[in-house]
Amino acid sequence: MSALKLDGESVLGSTPLEYSFQVEEGEHLVVIGQNGAGKSALLRILAGLLPLTKGTLSIGKQIVDSPVENIFLPPHKRPTVLQLQTGAVFPHLNVAKNIAYPLRQMKTESKKIRKAVEETLERFQLSEIRNRLPHTLSGGQLSRVALARSIAANPRILLLDEPTSSIDIEASSWIDEFLKDLRTTLILVSHDPVEALVIGQRILVVDNGRIIQKGTPADVSTQPTNSWVAKFLNLNILTASASGFEAKIDGGGSLRLAEKWNERVNISFPSSAISLYTNTPDGSPRNVWEVTVKTLHSDGEIVRVGIEGPFKATAIITQESLDHLDLRLGTKCWAAIKANEINVTPKGSLG
Amino acid sequence: MSALKLDGESVLGSTPLEYSFQVEEGEHLVVIGQNGAGKSALLRILAGLLPLTKGTLSIGKQIVDSPVENIFLPPHKRPTVLQLQTGAVFPHLNVAKNIAYPLRQMKTESKKIRKAVEETLERFQLSEIRNRLPHTLSGGQLSRVALARSIAANPRILLLDEPTSSIDIEASSWIDEFLKDLRTTLILVSHDPVEALVIGQRILVVDNGRIIQKGTPADVSTQPTNSWVAKFLNLNILTASASGFEAKIDGGGSLRLAEKWNERVNISFPSSAISLYTNTPDGSPRNVWEVTVKTLHSDGEIVRVGIEGPFKATAIITQESLDHLDLRLGTKCWAAIKANEINVTPKGSLG
Amino acid sequence: MRTRKPTLIPPPIAIFGTFAMLLILVPFIGLAQRTPWGSFLSILGESSVRSAISLSLLVASVSAFICLILGLPLGWILARSQSLWMRLLRAIVLLPMVLPPVAGGTALLFALGRRGFVGQKLDEWFGITLPFTTTGAIIAATFVSLPFFVLAIETSINDLNRDFEESAMSLGSSPTRTFFSVTVPLIRTGLIAGLTLSWARALGEFGATITFAGDNPGRTRTLPLELFVALESDPNRAVVIGMIMIIISLGVLITLRGRWIGQK
Amino acid sequence: MRTRKPTLIPPPIAIFGTFAMLLILVPFIGLAQRTPWGSFLSILGESSVRSAISLSLLVASVSAFICLILGLPLGWILARSQSLWMRLLRAIVLLPMVLPPVAGGTALLFALGRRGFVGQKLDEWFGITLPFTTTGAIIAATFVSLPFFVLAIETSINDLNRDFEESAMSLGSSPTRTFFSVTVPLIRTGLIAGLTLSWARALGEFGATITFAGDNPGRTRTLPLELFVALESDPNRAVVIGMIMIIISLGVLITLRGRWIGQK
Amino acid sequence: SQDKTDVKIMAAASLSDAFLEITEAFEAQTGLKTSLYSAGSATLATQIIEGANADVIALANEQTMDRIVVSEQVAPEYRIEIFASNHLVLVTPLGNPASILSFADTVGKKTAVCAPAVPCGSLSYAFAEQEGIELNPASVEPNVRSVRTKVELGEVDAGLIYKTDVTAGLEVIEIPELESLTTMYPIAVINGADLTAVGFIDFVLSEAGQAILGRYGFERPYEN
Numbered sequence A, B: 001m002s003a004l005k006l007d008g009e010s011v012l013g014s015t016p017l018e019y020s021f022q023v024e025e026g027e028h029l030v031v032i033g034q035n036g037a038g039k040s041a042l043l044r045i046l047a048g049l050l051p052l053t054k055g056t057l058s059i060g061k062q063i064v065d066s067p068v069e070n071i072f073l074p075p076h077k078r079p080t081v082l083q084l085q086t087g088a089v090f091p092h093l094n095v096a097k098n099i100a101y102p103l104r105q106m107k108t109e110s111k112k113i114r115k116a117v118e119e120t121l122e123r124f125q126l127s128e129i130r131n132r133l134p135h136t137l138s139g140g141q142l143s144r145v146a147l148a149r150s151i152a153a154n155p156r157i158l159l160l161d162e163p164t165s166s167i168d169i170e171a172s173s174w175i176d177e178f179l180k181d182l183r184t185t186l187i188l189v190s191h192d193p194v195e196a197l198v199i200g201q202r203i204l205v206v207d208n209g210r211i212i213q214k215g216t217p218a219d220v221s222t223q224p225t226n227s228w229v230a231k232f233l234n235l236n237i238l239t240a241s242a243s244g245f246e247a248k249i250d251g252g253g254s255l256r257l258a259e260k261w262n263e264r265v266n267i268s269f270p271s272s273a274i275s276l277y278t279n280t281p282d283g284s285p286r287n288v289w290e291v292t293v294k295t296l297h298s299d300g301e302i303v304r305v306g307i308e309g310p311f312k313a314t315a316i317i318t319q320e321s322l323d324h325l326d327l328r329l330g331t332k333c334w335a336a337i338k339a340n341e342i343n344v345t346p347k348g349s350l351g
Numbered sequence C, D: 001m002r003t004r005k006p007t008l009i010p011p012p013i014a015i016f017g018t019f020a021m022l023l024i025l026v027p028f029i030g031l032a033q034r035t036p037w038g039s040f041l042s043i044l045g046e047s048s049v050r051s052a053i054s055l056s057l058l059v060a061s062v063s064a065f066i067c068l069i070l071g072l073p074l075g076w077i078l079a080r081s082q083s084l085w086m087r088l089l090r091a092i093v094l095l096p097m098v099l100p101p102v103a104g105g106t107a108l109l110f111a112l113g114r115r116g117f118v119g120q121k122l123d124e125w126f127g128i129t130l131p132f133t134t135t136g137a138i139i140a141a142t143f144v145s146l147p148f149f150v151l152a153i154e155t156s157i158n159d160l161n162r163d164f165e166e167s168a169m170s171l172g173s174s175p176t177r178t179f180f181s182v183t184v185p186l187i188r189t190g191l192i193a194g195l196t197l198s199w200a201r202a203l204g205e206f207g208a209t210i211t212f213a214g215d216n217p218g219r220t221r222t223l224p225l226e227l228f229v230a231l232e233s234d235p236n237r238a239v240v241i242g243m244i245m246i247i248i249s250l251g252v253l254i255t256l257r258g259r260w261i262g263q264k
Numbered sequence E: 001s002q003d004k005t006d007v008k009i010m011a012a013a014s015l016s017d018a019f020l021e022i023t024e025a026f027e028a029q030t031g032l033k034t035s036l037y038s039a040g041s042a043t044l045a046t047q048i049i050e051g052a053n054a055d056v057i058a059l060a061n062e063q064t065m066d067r068i069v070v071s072e073q074v075a076p077e078y079r080i081e082i083f084a085s086n087h088l089v090l091v092t093p094l095g096n097p098a099s100i101l102s103f104a105d106t107v108g109k110k111t112a113v114c115a116p117a118v119p120c121g122s123l124s125y126a127f128a129e130q131e132g133i134e135l136n137p138a139s140v141e142p143n144v145r146s147v148r149t150k151v152e153l154g155e156v157d158a159g160l161i162y163k164t165d166v167t168a169g170l171e172v173i174e175i176p177e178l179e180s181l182t183t184m185y186p187i188a189v190i191n192g193a194d195l196t197a198v199g200f201i202d203f204v205l206s207e208a209g210q211a212i213l214g215r216y217g218f219e220r221p222y223e224n
């Protein structure tokens, strides 16, 4: 049974909205799309801040919004927490109290609240500013507080609207890792491709108040509906166990890393970073493996090549290279990638 | 003579701030640093929203803030326009009127204002929503309006605080291009490495209310003061004239592109995307050129290699590769990069 | 803001809110019950009542306008100035509310009357005497209603996000222009509330007016004065005049405030 | 907000603001000039004056408190409810300001007096009569000061960014809890303004009190009533009582409001 | 209501000082407890008509008492007594800046009188008619007090007020003709009051009561 299922319509001002999709329990769905596409509107519908005008929204087994049946469960009764795009950190509460806020609503014991707040402060590097009021914080600090508060709330379904857009790269990369490993059902709006691919188990592309594409990152990136989506998704993501310079890919194969790691890691590299060779290459690329061409999607001048060796990946090469290498479905060749092109982030650990 | 020169101190709450730097006429300076580092505070000082407690700030020949001399030029008299991190689009004015606002202050003829507004609306793809009030706009649309307004103001010195953080990737990439080509003196705060390197002629790294590094992107990226900076800057940027699949780099050399272009373009690629070979490689990388190793900076396990051929670039390879290839200062070798790794954006044209 | 399900009123809020509404409404129901509606039209038709109506509207409206012109700057200063003196000024501004209007009217006479320390000079230098003139009635009404307006403005400005004004200034707008082009439009709600309060207060003003401006038919005899004299002699007539005041103000408030708020 | 150069007051604003301040201040200077300071302390020492002072403070404070309890919900409803009826209710809320207080007191008698359509039942069923009691004085004061409070609240809530309340609800807070934990703290400035206005108005309340609650030393004779009695017989004494009222309210307003605003 | 006073007296505001003394004397003599309420005559009348719980009411004019009678609040078994009278005087500010020596001198000067609808006003207008002078006042005030304030502060050059309202801040112009135009102060027992109320009225009419009233400037009724 799905965690959440929406098939309905609404309207924002004069913009008609129409969505149909579902999310599985524990699944991480990333919503992408241009400015004004209707991403925030979608989250508002799910959270109960924007009622449907038609259709049905169910969370778990329960119908929570259905104009025909005259059902509308208000926001505070839904098992969702929506972090608005503006963050909406309460101006009258200090950092620690903002984080404690959702816990207070649940009648959690105050001891447990204190502990949870402490942990969250620690995790989001907010301990030093725990007693500061929001108007004394920087933009990025505010975003961290907002996210910390949403995480502390620990809802069944977490709805995040561009939570890392003003957070610095170092913090946002571990935050992305953290979100990736979260077992909560998560729907995240993002403008950052890396974030989308690290976190998203499925991608929803929204345009003009409608869903124009949905699928796994691999599906969406090998067959993007339009150039905007194509540009957005240009990454391969793998999980692996690293020891020293070597990462053993889950499911088989291994990759050489630029730095030593000794833990479970996430590995990402641009599709365009994979080079294909007909004979074993010699040079700085430390990683060379044998692959078979499984899919070929040409988009005018560039070609997305689905390759399978010990693990699956997508390579993006030019039409010219394709012709030169004479690749066809089933062709065996060598894939190479430089260790430095591989972005490694630890899995599970934070900061 | 410099366009702006700051050597002073101030304080925000209990955070002491101390900055010393200058910007040349027409120069583009990008300010980077972690959340709460003091980037926004720096811009506020320059704009006159946060007075100095010590030292001097001069713009052109004029001292605009000097507590000792009891000089303080208020914000509206300074030739600066600061776009706050929140955007601060006026809620009571529609999109077009927001953009016209700064022009109205300058007693520009209303005909000229209308024309400038029209152009700006067009350029920022806001024509369709020109009559909408801010509360009916999406987050990204608001950011666009804020930026459009700052650009329309056309000040001598433009101060932008994370202007593209909620703008979608397609739009932010042409906006970056647009800003890059702007002849106005520009100081920009950004968390986006690509943006920083596309726009920044010089980089200022701020930490803890102080400037910890300043220099050209090349300088800063070859010798980053800390790992945060190193991670941030990992790009090569070149300008070129493209015709068909070939881009003739200004100053010499050429690169093969993945798509056809027929105009002046900006070219960027990650330093880690450059592979080095001791003999000519054969494979999908379309671009291979001969280079000499000019600098070598090792950072434990990775090495930044300054290479010079027809043009200069930085390559990032592993220590292991370095040992394997036996590279030293002066070594001649081959550099290769896949056409797909090269990010091309038109120079001058927009949208 | 955005379209949404009509706000549900939480029960405790609904209960207390209704109670508050009743506290205000019930006395007016009492008044309506006792109104001799038969004589309503004939009293409304009297020329003295007609002239009192138009004088009342004139005095209340001019006084609200003066509140706007004088109170807006004062509210801004009180909200923005950080000097310690402001604490004293902020309290002084409220004094006209604290003093019963008759006493306020006496104070006005002490200052602006023919023998008052300012009125004397006005008389000597310009030949102006304020008591017994419509100007005097307007001054009395303004004196008692200015505090509401100033406090409404001060509150709104205090709550204002400074980002907008700072942006405006950075965009080249002088403090004065920023005030008019950004601050004032952004405190629109508070401004309307202030205008409404001061207009309503000025309309109902009696004590200070009778004391300072006296009761001169056509010049200072507003509806409350007409009502008061009637209360002394003919209570039924007083009730009708009260109803006239209520109907007029409901009409004005519903039309104007509805429109203002509706535009939002 | 952030540290910054003290705000410079633009000249036109300073000029008009000063003028407004003078309009308020000058009459009080007039009053102070005429005050027989020699008899000030002896009048202040009178037991009747003392009891009027404490009664006044009691009535004004209790009435401000009732405004808080009743007006806060009503202000919320008026700001949030989108029904067309609200336009009418919004105008009705202001009526107690429009009607001169004496007329308002009469309306209160019509409704809550022993013969009033509500007062009758109160008397029959519970044996409660309100006129001539301190409770009656409090009701009269509340009736006239509630509009200020409600309008201040309504305005603040109207200006509130809904994001915070929406977030609170999404974080699991019920509408009632959201109201108390988010809405109320965020409209703090407006709330304080409303309390100040209604306290000040209640302190100065005379007309409705004397009409509805009568004048009874110790029970309903507040300072304004004491002042009124003095006005009939001994104007100098009246001036002194006026000064006492001014000094008391300045003291209270400077201390409390200064503290409230200072905490911000 | 549950208050323990024996006699609840309502008296017009202009009587309040005199009645305070009278009630004290009454309490001293009888040992009964009284309580005194004062307000404008019209306000008191409204309060009584709306059911105020009082025993005795003393007003500053007969017209207002008529309203109470019409509403049948006065105990019919007892007479309404007239306990004092008062008459108008012409007053000017100290120093008499407009040099007014007679009523005729007020013509063309700034004057203040009570509104014709209230007793002091009807007396004033009656007097003016008697003297053949057309009143053209700067202000027609709703009560004596506000006429007095305007004269005291010099806003007007002269005004007609009750003799009992004269203060040290005024100059009185002697006009004998005014003394014949008097206003009467009625006192009555309210429905439901017991005999102590009658006792109080008797005290007011007694020598002791009249002496106190005399000290406050009131005249005995029908003296002339």
Ligand SMILES: Nc1ncnc2c1ncn2[C@@H]1O[C@H](COP(=O)(O)OP(=O)(O)OP(=O)(O)O)[C@@H](O)[C@H]1O
Pocket: A135, A136, A137, A138, A139, A140, A141, A166, A168, B012, B013, B014, B015, B033, B034, B035, B036, B037, B038, B039, B040, B041, B042, B085, D001, D002, D003
């Ligand atoms: N009013 C204030 N009172 C106290 N401290 C403040 C105040 N405003 C800002 N600060 C602190 O000053 C420091 C610098 O803030 P600033 O806004 O310049 O950061 P920033 O570099 O822009 O960060 P970000 O990337 O998050 O926007 C931060 O540590 C912040 O918490």
Ligand SMILES: Nc1ncnc2c1ncn2[C@@H]1O[C@H](COP(=O)(O)OP(=O)(O)OP(=O)(O)O)[C@@H](O)[C@H]1O
Pocket: A012, A013, A014, A015, A033, A034, A035, A036, A037, A038, A039, A040, A041, A042, A085, B135, B136, B137, B138, B139, B140, B141, B166, B168, C001, C002, C003
């Ligand atoms: N109150 C409103 N009235 C009219 N139109 C509105 C209103 N609110 C939003 N819109 C419009 O609805 C569309 C969807 O808005 P939404 O906020 O969902 O966009 P988004 O996908 O989140 O964009 P962004 O990336 O810029 O945040 C936009 O075109 C926006 O202009």
Ligand SMILES: [Mg+2]
Pocket: A039, A040, A041, A085, A161, B138, B139, B140
């Ligand atoms: Mg959005």
Ligand SMILES: [Mg+2]
Pocket: A138, A139, A140, B039, B040, B041, B085, B161
């Ligand atoms: Mg910042």
